[in-house]
Amino acid sequence: MxxxxxxxxxxxxxxxxxxxxxxxxxxxxxxxxxxxxxxxxxxxxxxxxxxxxxxxxxxxxxxxxxxxxxxxxxxxxxxxxxxxxxxxxxxxxxxxxxxxxxxxxxxxxxxxxxxxxxxxxxxxxxxxxxxxxxxxxxxxxxxxxxxxxxxxxxxxxxxxxxxxxxxxxxxxxxxxxxxxxxxxxxxxxxxxxxxxxxxxxxxxxxxxxxxxxxxxxxxxxxxxxxxxxxxxFVASFVGENNLFRGEVRGTEGTETVVSVDGTEFRVDDGDLAGGDLTFCVRPEDLTVDADTNRFDVAVDTAEFLGETTRYYADWGEQSLVFRSPDPHDTERLTLGFDPDDARVL
Amino acid sequence: MPSIMVAIGFYATFGENGVLNTVLRGLGLSTVELLGTLTIIVVAHAFYDAPLVARITAAAWEGVDSETTETARSLGASPLRAFRDVVLPQLLPAILTGALLTFIFSFMSFAIVLALGGLSLATVEVWVYDRVSQLDYQTATALAVLEMVLSLALTYAYLRYEARQRAASTANPAERIDLVGSVSKSRLFAWGYAVVAFVVFVGPMASMVIASVTGAEGFTLRNYRFLVERQATAYEFQVKPLTAVVNSLLFGGGTLLVAVPMGVFLAVVSTRNFRGRKLIDTLGMAPFAVSGVVVGLGLLRGFVFGTEAFGYRFTIAGPVAIVAAHAVGAYPFVTRNVAPALAGIDDSLVESARSLGASRARVMLDIELPLVVPAILAGMAFAFAISIGEFDSTVILATGGTSYTMPVAIERFIGRRLGPATAMGVVLLVVTGLSFVVIDRLGEGGFGG
Known part of the structure; x- marks a missing residue:
């Protein structure tokens, strides 16, 4: 400076x-x-x-x-x-x-x-x-x-x-x-x-x-x-976060298509070069009613926190965390996130 | 407790007309002759050193993580089994340390052997003393050197062992919750300790007090009357009780003046990190390794008789030499009390004071020293006790002179009759006790409690 x-x-x-x-x-x-x-x-x-x-x-x-x-x-x-x-x-x-x-x-x-x-x-x-x-x-x-x-x-x-x-x-x-x-x-x-x-x-x-x-x-x-x-490090140390590691497959408008373990996600976070990249999605941005980037997970544990509930879920080999004010009793859920909420690191 | 007091206590307890034989006679049993035997000397030393071993072991016991015992219990071990398998192995180093120290102390013991054994059972120390009193300084010096080599070797072994133990020790200083059973064990332990303490301290002391006021015809103040009369009528070469008391107090005060600043200084230095610190640490321990008789002999030969150097003859007076000898014996106790207290002060206190603008020296004055006042007082009490009870070097330095102290007076009386010696012992006991009260008060008044 x-x-x-x-x-x-x-x-x-x-x-x-x-x-x-x-x-x-x-x-x-x-x-x-x-x-x-x-x-x-x-x-x-x-x-x-x-x-x-x-x-x-x-x-x-x-x-x-x-x-x-x-x-x-x-x-x-x-x-x-x-x-x-x-x-x-x-x-x-x-x-x-x-x-x-x-x-x-x-x-x-x-x-x-x-x-x-x-x-x-x-x-x-x-x-x-x-x-x-x-x-x-x-x-x-x-x-x-x-x-x-x-x-x-x-x-x-x-x-x-x-x-x-x-x-x-x-x-x-x-x-x-x-x-x-x-x-x-x-x-x-x-x-x-x-x-x-x-x-x-x-x-x-x-x-x-x-x-x-x-x-x-x-x-x-x-x-x-x-x-x-x-x-x-910052992404996972400050607040909770979910990291996705994938490979850029192409662009559609402002969005970049990233393939993570065979599943394609759309990420809207500026111009991105090709190759490998990692992006993160906050637990509060992973929701059951998102229209885009949807994928199936198996709920592992639920922690009731008062105003919200924290869920730990398995997606393939990866463990994810998300929060939701509503109770989810089912073992299988479909989650999604807005391309805008993904942050490329 | 001064070793001479142990000796006189044992005299009063086990002597020909002591408590033990009086009881035996009262029961119609034959009396036993214990004085002058190897047995009584060994027993006296054992009793004298038992509290030390108890203290070291107890400290180690507190360091034993109680969860290890609890784990052993939960795995099915009985209380006794858990003690044997888990606690005892962890106490072993401490017990060995205690054993080594006991050996060293007994090896260098003087007053007890002199009083209870005499020349027939002379240790090297007593022999040195005997040679000195026969003015055979050559033999005395040779023996002293021999003894010093041995005791230094022993002390070195001890220090090495202690350092190794400390390095290897991984015990969590966890709070000691009850290990075995519950109330029963700690009560047993406390009772055991109380019994030992009673036999070792209270027993001989009580015997001494009793012996001082009893004679063939029952209660008597004859022994004290003897002291008073002796004060009034003593010849030049005889020991005056009051002079002994005054000398003891003077030497004690002198010792404090030298040993406390020196001990505190060494403590301050030894808690700083710098090169050569090991040397300072060793310096702090050295007096433990050299016996009083040897120190006394060294000072006597070196200074009281004078040293020729640069064409001058340097001599110092007997009393100064005695204070020097006492201070040498006493300052390690000051250091040993103060150093841990200084080291225990939270660094952040010092750092806070510095960030508030205080210089290093100012922090020492404002923060560190006030916080270790209790340790300094404890060190003072120790130093005073060492001085007032010191016998080994004093008896050498006071040969023929008038700078005898209470312990020396006791020994001179023992040689003739027990009664006056016990009375003198009581005087020593009272003066020592009063001095502690004074030191305690001084601390409260002088430092604002």
Whole structure:
């Protein structure tokens, strides 16, 4: 990217003794952006975050803050705030002392005393009046918010969140993620968020990077990544998906005819060259009442999810997943999809 | 517990007029002469080291994944069978470790052998001491070197074994749910431990206390009166009880001043990753491998008598040498307490503090050290206990001088009559106990609890 962002990584590599954790990661994150690194465990997302924080130094490549290389700048001079998965609250300090700790090394905003700053932040994270508590007397969600307030107190340039909610239960996670998003928007602080939960990544981010095996697979807005996955990995990691591998047989108008194991499908996804190709169809786009691309499947398992039911079905050698609000008791079904809903990878 | 106290406790329990023989006499049975026999020395050491083996084994037992036993049970093994087939093999390394340590400690044992066996059953240590008191430093040094080689070899074997065990250990530190049966087993275990603890600690100590206040005619304070009178009337060459108490406390304080900073520093260093860390680790363990008598002899020959170098004669005073010897013996305990606590601190605490702007040194001061205060206090208590109970090197360094401590005083009294020695033992017990209370209070007050 041409523009100089708030934070940029340029071909960052990191290898440990016998593993390559980051294999050339390049990112450009804009001022005030809520940017998420998402991927399975071991994909390098936490290492990327730690490299930004200065807790790991890259084997190769550059990390720039406002266009300036920060190589060799220790963590304490980087102006970052970190919230860890474990919250890492200092157990021997009260909530107030925890939040105030960073203000030993940075002045509070003009016209504010340290105490006022701490009070403001505790108000911001809905913990008014909790300053005197010991951290271990707080619930997980409260501890998480103290950690957030502590990280924000010295007004960091960049806020780094490393799976801050993975230790919490699902319902609390959803509440807190709205709160984090609200606070981030309110303060307009550039934020890098690490999570393995793709649903969370879609819900909270302005943009996200899907990582796998030390590389960035795709960067985009949640909608772009969901609707136009760039790689097979992204297609199957972000949301559920059905992959079809076939061979191009020809074109009919805007549609391409693809043969998958002898069955011909019509796919409408721009101009396509001949040869082998893979396309994907989301479970919600595979329906029993589609007019086109119909094929017979044998239903294997049904999972009732409330507003919908998820079905696993066998089509020849391949296992497919689809969703439908209606119950299907029969073992055999005919499914189909709109040529428009197929995405070529 | 100071080894000299074990010795005096055994004296009081098994001596000619000890508890055991009193009971036997009361039952109309013939008395037994146990003191000065190999049996009593072995028994004393066995009792002295049993808690150590129990601790190591218990720790290993906690590391045994309870699910392995449960699996064995579900496959049809009886509780006993499951223990034999699944638990015992996993405990074996720990039991062996305990055995090796016991051997090393007994090998280097001094006070107990000296007090209970005397020269007729002298170990190398006692022999060294005897040579020193006969001013035969040549023989003493030769023996000391011989002993050091042996004990270093043993310790090296132990460290190698321990390292191998640690490398091979894959046990899940799963929470220990009851392994065999339910309440019965843990209760049995607890009772067993209580009995051992009673026999080992409470028994000899109680005997000592009882012996100190009983005489031929029943209850008496004669032994304490002796201590008081001795304080008032002692000749220059005799041991004054109060001086011993004061010396012990002074040396204990001095030891803390040296051993605590040194131990904490080594702990900090040993939890950092850098080249040469192995060396530091070894340095931390070295004093375990060298016996007190050897340290004492080394300091005596090297510094108290003086060393000639560059045309000057360097000498240090006896008390300084004693504090040095105690500190050498004590700092590994500080390190061993503090290092795991430091290593146990979540990295993310340190990283959080740094991201908030704190320098590395500041993090150490603000976060890490405050969090290991309990470990430092425990280390202090250990260091103080080591110093106040230390006998082996003190007795060498205090030869002929006035820097004798309570344990040395006890030994000098034992040589003549048991009564005053037991009374002195009680004084040692009380002073040690009070010191622990003071250290505990200090911690609460000084660090805001």
């Amino acid at each position: 041409g523009s100089v962002g708030k934070l940029s990584l340029d071909g960052v590599r990191k290898s440990f003794a016998d593993t390559v954790a980051l294999d050339g990661v390049s990112l450009d994150i804009a001022e005030g952006e809520f940017f998420t690194l998402v991927g399975p465990s071991g994909c390098g997302k936490t290492t990327t975050l730690r490299t930004i924080a200065g807790l790991e130094s890259p084997t190769d490549g550059r990390v720039r803050f406002d266009g300036e290389d920060v190589a060799g700048v220790p963590t304490e001079d980087r102006d970052v705030g970190i919230v860890f998965q474990s919250y890492a609250l200092f157990p021997h300090m009260t909530v107030h002392e925890n939040v105030a700790y960073g203000l030993n090394f940075a002045d509070p905003p003009e016209g504010t005393s340290v105490d006022e700053r701490v009070t403001d932040l505790l108000d911001l994270v809905d913990l008014s009046g909790m300053g005197g508590r010991e951290p271990d007397r707080l619930s997980g969600g409260q501890q998480q918010r103290v950690a957030l307030a502590r990280a924000l107190a010295p007004e960091p340039e960049i806020l780094l969140l490393d799976e801050p909610m993975s230790a919490l239960d699902a319902r609390l996670r959803e509440t807190l993620r709205r709160q984090i998003k609200r606070i981030q928007t309110e303060l307009d602080v550039t934020t890098v968020y690490v999570t393995h939960d793709q649903e969370e990544a879609l819900a909270i981010s302005d943009r996200l990077a899907v990582m796998n095996d030390g590389r960035v697979e795709q960067v985009g807005t949640p909608r772009e990544v969901y609707e136009r996955p760039a790689t097979e």
